[in-house]
Amino acid sequence: MSTAPIDSLQIGMHWFNERPGGLDRMFKALIDTLPAQGVNVRGMVAGSASVFNASGGRVQSFAGAEAQLGARLLGSRRHSRVLRAARMPDVVASHFALYAAPTAGVFRNVPKVVHFHGPWAAESYPGGGGGIARALRVALERFVYRGATRHIVLSRAFARLLHETYGVGEHSIRIVPGCVDVAHFNVRATRAEARRQLGLATDRPLIFCIRRLVSRMGLEDLIDAMAVVKPLLPDVLLTIAGKGPLAAQLQARIVARGLDNHVRLAGFVPDETVPLWYRAADLSVVPTVSLEGFGLTTIESLAAGTPVLVTPVGGLPEAVAPLSRDLVLPSGGFRAIGEGMADALLGRRRLPDEDACRNYARKNFDQPVVAAQVARIYREAIEAF
Template sequence: MLVSESTPDGFSFMTGSSLLGQLSSMRKLHELTIIAPFVLPLPRSKDNIRTIKKILRIDKKGIVDGVVYYRPWFFGFPLILGRLNDFIKVLAIFVCIKVNKIKFDIIHAHYAHPPGFVAVLLGKIVKKPVIITCRGSDIHEYTEKNYPDKLRRSRVLYSIKNAVYLICVSNFLKRKVISLGIDDAKVTVIPNGVKSRMFYPIDSSVARKQINLPIDKKLLVNVALLTPIKGTKYLIDAFAELTKRRNDVLLLIIGDGPLRAELENQVLALNLDGHVRFLGFIPNEELVFWFNAADLFVLPSLGEGFGIVLIEAMSCGIPIVASNVGGIPEIINEDNLGVLTTPGDIKGLSSCILQALNKTWDRNRLIERSKYYSWDNVARLTSDIYERI
């Protein structure tokens, strides 16, 4: 049984979750059930009431690609009482299991918190082993001693110490987990995967025509949440430096987040409004055109547990410029795949982008390397862990 924030029809209660891509591969090896509990806001305002009505119209049970999923819901507590919501999620899942007579042998949660914490508590109640996949910020951000949410930090630590096994998506995260006092014997590395039928090479001119992009420009593409850790402000500053040396470049920023307005103002202040476009959220099924239209994919993160978007870009044959941080150098581990730069180094990032634009890349090598990260391979490695428990 998988405890998640997302369901296989693509509905997510946090951000879009790439982990669901493995389900079609996993179901060939095991019977799967997903339970994704979610919290309804209390009906204290018109906006909350509209949100409640919208969520209640969503199916609470379904089958996608042969995988059954459930979405038990409950009214959550606001503000400081919201700390109780994790425990109510446990109750919601427990009731869902009993009412629907769900049978399972293992609980597998993706992310140490909230799903991992909820899964560990549930596992103690139903006496089933719990595996947690640590995917990024849940480890490299939430476990830092200076992380402001001390309760979340304590729940992450509780989760990883009480799970019977941990899967990390990169060696960087594994080292971090072990540094927190976890026995090396109960931690393994299994990378994220990519849907090859969703991300594949297309002729650049065809892709650009499909999404109305100019043929005569060098296109840089960035796909990320617009949050501080993604380093987008450094990319914009580096791009401003780049335009002093080339006037044929266009930066496309795909994604949304709390920093969007601030970043848009930064672009205006640098007089880059004709050279930088904010495209907001773009569905996965359309991203293939944007990747293939690009000359470079740029990821200037200050921290990154893995970086699945790098594999998506490589699957399309697009070279990378990215920060030498976290799990990124495990992916960009040879000069034929991309160029790494120091995180937060504006001039260094600009120089690396210029270097990459002037280089001739072997697109076939990028595509070949991306094949290691297939969901079939991820499913096989994960199944091996299940069999050991």
């Protein structure tokens, strides 16, 4: 396979610093790291005019993230034509089907690679509703996915979903895990020092969870699970960071369960302090109930040297089981989560130490490691086209 430099066009969703999310974090990571793998990058997203400078001139905005849908779709098509006129890319990589669809026909003789971050339609209607709107989204996704030469998924769980739900042939699917900047999360402060910097108690068992506050994240189960942990560890404290539509409902649940002194909602935590939050915790938890392709928060925690417990959902077990099967809970639900957290804090569940966590994250999920795998698949797509 050739290692000659290639040009890629990356079609994203938002710029991470403006609209943080897992997809946007992965998009930014690839924009930052693919050039070192011989893949030149240009990108387009929905965002502000400042995206260009924030990305070092690599990514441009085709419309505002809050613009009307029609304006965003038209902007995507118009801007793709501008980019084509400037230089035809060797490969087009799409990360979000809605903004890739309007570019149909613009790059007719260029191989396409789809980064499948998750089922957009299902995530939009996690309760199973949506009707015609959901069906249209599935159709749009299927249209984009079936036009690609290669498909990159985060886990075997998402490979099955892509094949079974969207009819993508297994021969074109490649598994590449999520990635993080391991150095960013590798805080060398001790646990006590991290707690002091955050104004946290140094003498309480601390659990940390950072998630968007929506139903599929399992935060209701996590709060209920603390009622199982509290009698065994009366000083335990769970901090849930993040924002979302369930904030008020979750706070009411905390009060109703009598957990005011044991569960706190921290709201939005700035990206620069997230590593400290992980480092301050004895344990982090990812209690997802559905649609989890990988879970970047698992690797963030391990990169900070903090073990993470996960529910056996989607790609979560794939992310952590090679390090330790004890990081995977036997099932979801508040009781299994609560018993798992209590066993971990009481030493009844064997967890890897901080060096093992960091080394595992660095070896398997550091940004350059993953970028090299993505670059190989881009070249494979070009040669197979």
